[in-house]
Amino acid sequence: MKQEKIIIDVNAHITNIACTIGADGDASKALISFDNLGYGVITAVKFNARGFNSFGDVVQIGEKDRFFLIIQDISIEKNSTAKDLKAKLPNGDIRRLELEECQICYADGSVTSYVGKDDREFDVDVFDEYGTDKESVAAIRDIVSADAKYVPQDFEDGWLCSCGRWNTAERSDCSRCEVKKHTIFQITDADFITDLIAKHHKNEEDRQEKARQEAKEKEKATKSRNIKIGIGVIVGILLAILVGHAAIMSSRSTYQSESAMKAALQGTYTLYDGYKAKYQIHIDGDTVYKRWCNLGSDDDLDYKVTSWNYKNGTVDTSYKSIIVTSSGDIKYDGDIYEKGGSWSSTAAGSSYSSSYSSSYNYESGYSVLKITVDSVTSNSGYTICTGSVKNNGTKTYKYIEVKGAFKDSSGNVVDTDWTYAAGSEGLAPGESTTFRLSVTKKSKITSCSVSLLDYD
Structure with missing residues (x-):
């Protein structure tokens, strides 16, 4: 453990009072914030205030240096922060306020007066939550108080909780973490901590088991939902395939047999760039030749036909497939080649061949x-x-x-x-x-x- 000093106003009911001054039409207003220290739900606050102008001079109200500033019709929950509560100022020259708690009204109808500042300095032992006290702190925060930070201390007029909140002697539970006094002081007992750690381990196991069960139930529900979705998707896909297949086949030429298809497709097909021939394909028997028209015949490529798919209107080659369009042209590598064009027999009968092999990588x-x-x-x-x-x-x-x-x-x-x-x-x-x-x-x-x- 390590030690640190903390200073607490043991008479305070609110803390961290802050104020900014702003304009509200022709008048001035104060925007006030503070923390409720947890003695009840605050419905009104009376401040003892002193105002200063831009030069730091005290602005007197009714020939007095101090005046009361009241904020009411509010509802500030225990241990929460009130932000930018509006209060009208009695003098438009005020540019800075000093505020001190005076009286507090609570939702139960009680009114508490502030008896004056009493700052006390406490030397507290801080839990080493990342070192030697790690396991103990985890157990304390899991079972006793999630806000535990210090070793609690007891005094004649009050007690300091492990969460750092000062409580008056008559309080049996902490105004911040709401843990009973007798319970919070048990964390200083070694046997109590030993039992606490055992319970904490059991809680951890229970939480992990619950998480596993929830994960299984979630996965089960997801599988069931996905099966239903999958069935719907499959039906949709099948319908789409049927419709798509019909649309595709309507744009192709089909034949009665392989021989009929082979006979019909023999010859030359040309891809034009405007009015100029760019590429040509020549089908000669079971060989498909491709030529770049701006190169010589020595640069022709040739591929073997591997299958004549007469029912589907496609020709598979050792490189790519050819689609036969409904007009009798061919679609190759995304381009339409129109039937016709001049192809020299020397080129078509050339002994040039391109060695091409397909490689397929299996993805693991x-x-x-x-x-x-x-x-x-x-x-x-x-x-x-x-x-x-x-x-x-x-x-x-x-x-x-x-x-x-x-x-x-x-x-x-x-x-x-x-x-x-x-x-x-x-x-x-x-x-x-x-x-x-x-x-x-x-x-x-x-x-x-x-x-x-x-x-x-």
């Missing part, structure tokens, strides 16, 4: 799903690894399972955990998702290595 999730470990941290009961998975591939991957190997400083695996980084919703190309792995805290764990376990 193990090569395109990039895993990044962002952090490995520990709380009082667990060591947690967080990270992300990014899809650098060209297709969507589902049910991405990642496995974390929690290791010691020598690289030995101490414990493991696995989780789904993505479920049925999948991870599309370019998308990223996060994951969280956790194991029971062990002092030997220094790092976590995360790998791809499986995917669909």
Whole structure:
């Protein structure tokens, strides 16, 4: 633990009083803010005020240096901040205000008077929440008070809560965190802390189990919803395919047989750039030749026909497919080649051939799903690894399972955990998702290595 000094006005009911002066038509107004220290819901405040002009001179009101400034018809909840409450000033020359609490009205009808400032200095022990007190503080904040910061102190006229709030002696609970006095002082007892830590560990386990169950239920609901959506999508796709196929086939020429198609397509087809021939394709038997018209025949390319798809109106070659349009022309590589044009027999019968081979790369999730470990941290009961998975591939991957190997400083695996980084919703190309792995805290764990376990 470390020590620090804090100063508290033990008579105050509000604190952090701030004020700015502004114009309100021909008059001046004050915009006042303060914090309610939690003794009740405040409905009105009377301030003891003193005003100053631009030169720092006191502005007298009724030949007096001080005057009362009242704000009423408000509702400031316990331990909340009142911001920019308007109060009309009695003199338009006032440019600065000194304000001191005078009286407070509460929602229960009670009125409390401020008996004057009594600043007290306290030497407090501060919990080392990141060091030796880490586990104890986590348990205290989980079960007793989320605002616990100091070791509480008791005095004859009052007591200082762990949250830092001064409470009068007659109060049995804290005006800020509302924890009972006898409970907050139990955190100074070693046996109480031991029991508290055990309960905290149980709470952590229960929370993690609840989170797992919620994740399973969510995934189950998502799967059910996705199945319904998927059925609807499939039906829509099938209808779209049927409509699309009909539209596509209406723009193509089909034939009775392969031989009929082959016979009909023999000859030359030309792609024009304006009135000038740019490219030509010549079909001779089962060979397709392509020529750049501004080059010689020695630069012709030739591809073998691999199939005559007479029912679909397409010709597959060793390079690309050719589509036969309804007008009898051909569509190749997105361009329309009109039937006709001059092609020398020397070029068509040329012995020139282009060696072309297609290569197909099989995409594996193990090569395109990039895993990044962002952090490995520990709380009082667990060591947690967080990270992300990014899809650098060209297709969507589902049910991405990642496995974390929690290791010691020598690289030995101490414990493991696995989780789904993505479920049925999948991870599309370019998308990223996060994951969280956790194991029971062990002092030997220094790092976590995360790998791809499986995917669909």
